[in-house]
Amino acid sequence: MSVSGAEIMTVTKILSNDYTVKEGGAEFVAKARGRFRSKGTDICVGDRVKVVFEGGSAIIDEVLPRKNSLKRPFVSNIDSALIVVAKEPKPDMLLADKIILNCFVEGIKPVLVYNKCDISGPDEDIFAAYSPFMTCIAVSAKDKTGFEALENEIRSKTVCLAGQSAVGKTSLMNAILGLDLKTDGLSKKISRGKNTTRHVEIYEALGGKVMDTCGFSMLTLVNIEPDELKYYYEDFLPLQSSCRFTACSHINEPDCAVLAAVESGSLDRGRYLRYLEIYKELKEERKKAYD
Numbered sequence: 199m200s201v202s203g204a205e206i207m208t209v210t211k212i213l214s215n216d217y218t219v220k221e222g223g224a225e226f227v228a229k230a231r232g233r234f235r236s237k238g239t240d241i242c243v244g245d246r247v248k249v250v251f252e253g254g255s256a257i258i259d260e261v262l263p264r265k266n267s268l269k270r271p272f273v274s275n276i277d278s279a280l281i282v283v284a285k286e287p288k289p290d291m292l293l294a295d296k297i298i299l300n301c302f303v304e305g306i307k308p309v310l311v312y313n314k315c316d317i318s319g320p321d322e323d324i325f326a327a328y329s330p331f332m333t334c335i336a337v338s339a340k341d342k343t344g345f346e347a348l349e350n351e352i353r354s355k356t357v358c359l360a361g362q363s364a365v366g367k368t369s370l371m372n373a374i375l376g377l378d379l380k381t382d383g384l385s386k387k388i389s390r391g392k393n394t395t396r397h398v399e400i401y402e403a404l405g406g407k408v409m410d411t412c413g414f415s416m417l418t419l420v421n422i423e424p425d426e427l428k429y430y431y432e433d434f435l436p437l438q439s440s441c442r443f444t445a446c447s448h449i450n451e452p453d454c455a456v457l458a459a460v461e462s463g464s465l466d467r468g469r470y471l472r473y474l475e476i477y478k479e480l481k482e483e484r485k486k487a488y489d
């Protein structure tokens with residue numbers, strides 16, 4: 199590592215204005231140039247950055263183009279998002295659907311991880327609704343049920359654990375890595391103020407990288423037209439050609455095959471109602487943007 203030269207490194211942790219950057223065996227706590235602290239140009243965990251050294255300090259000088267990114271959790275350059283739900287706390291499937299939508303828009307593989315299976319088996323309705331179009335695995339951080347499948351989703355990849363507070367993200371991280379990170383579902387308290395939603399940390403595991411993130415709630419936060427929403431519902435796509443109208447949005451059009459599938463019970467009603475909700479939110483966001 200040359201002192202005067204620049205290095206391309208990965209941001210692995212952000213606390214206030216301290217950015218931990220790593221590459222190979224090297225690790226520094228860097229500051230970022232002022233221009234990266236204004237809204238919309240923030241650096242996130244997962245970013246590949248150019249680090250320069252000035253007067254003995256590491257400075258982030260440039261952020262390389264992102265392969266992809268999520269807004270919440272705010273991370274970049276990931277292969278997949280492990281969306282964790284559990285019997286307790288009650289699953290927030292609207293949040294899960296929004297993360298799944300973000301994943302499909304960004305080309306990230308979403309995986310549904312149903313944790314705490316030692317308490318009760320996985321929710322059959324959730325598996326029936328989601329397993330037709332995405333990988334769903336049932337696990338327990340407590341007794342390591344399902345860990346072979348879970349580890350296969352992590353091996354040699356960069357993945358992020360996402361989902362509500364207290365579903366067991368940090369516990370899963372601990373069980374996978376044999377670590378002892380604080381697990382009370384309240385880890386968000388360790389970061390301050392506006393950084394709460396972006397406290398993320400990367401750990402190396404199974405030849406890959408895992409990012410533990412905090413619980414959060416989420417607005418829609420994808421930049422798509424409401425009428426494009428249907429293209430990111432892989433469970434609706436095979437039905438599209440059976441709708442009467444080619445441009446059917448599956449909202450209130452006559453002879454809609456998606457609605458018919460909901461009525462007949464072959465598509466999950468909850469998933470469809472959340473689709474309507476997200477569609478409505480996207481419409482409202484558009485309206486705000488153009489008002």
Ligand SMILES: Nc1nc2c(ncn2[C@@H]2O[C@H](COP(=O)(O)OP(=O)(O)O)[C@@H](O)[C@H]2O)c(=O)[nH]1
Pocket residue numbers: 313314315316317337338339340341362363364365366367368369370380381382383384385413
């Ligand atoms: N019974 C059971 N409890 C779990 C499991 N995983 C996590 N918990 C508990 O759920 C609570 C929240 O876990 P934590 O890992 O902090 O959740 P996080 O907020 O998603 O990181 C803790 O009390 C854990 O002990 C599990 O597989 N089984």
Ligand SMILES: [Mg+2]
Pocket residue numbers: 367368369381383384385410411412
């Ligand atoms: Mg946690």
Ligand SMILES: [Zn+2]
Pocket residue numbers: 438441442446447448449451453454455456457
């Ligand atoms: Zn339709």
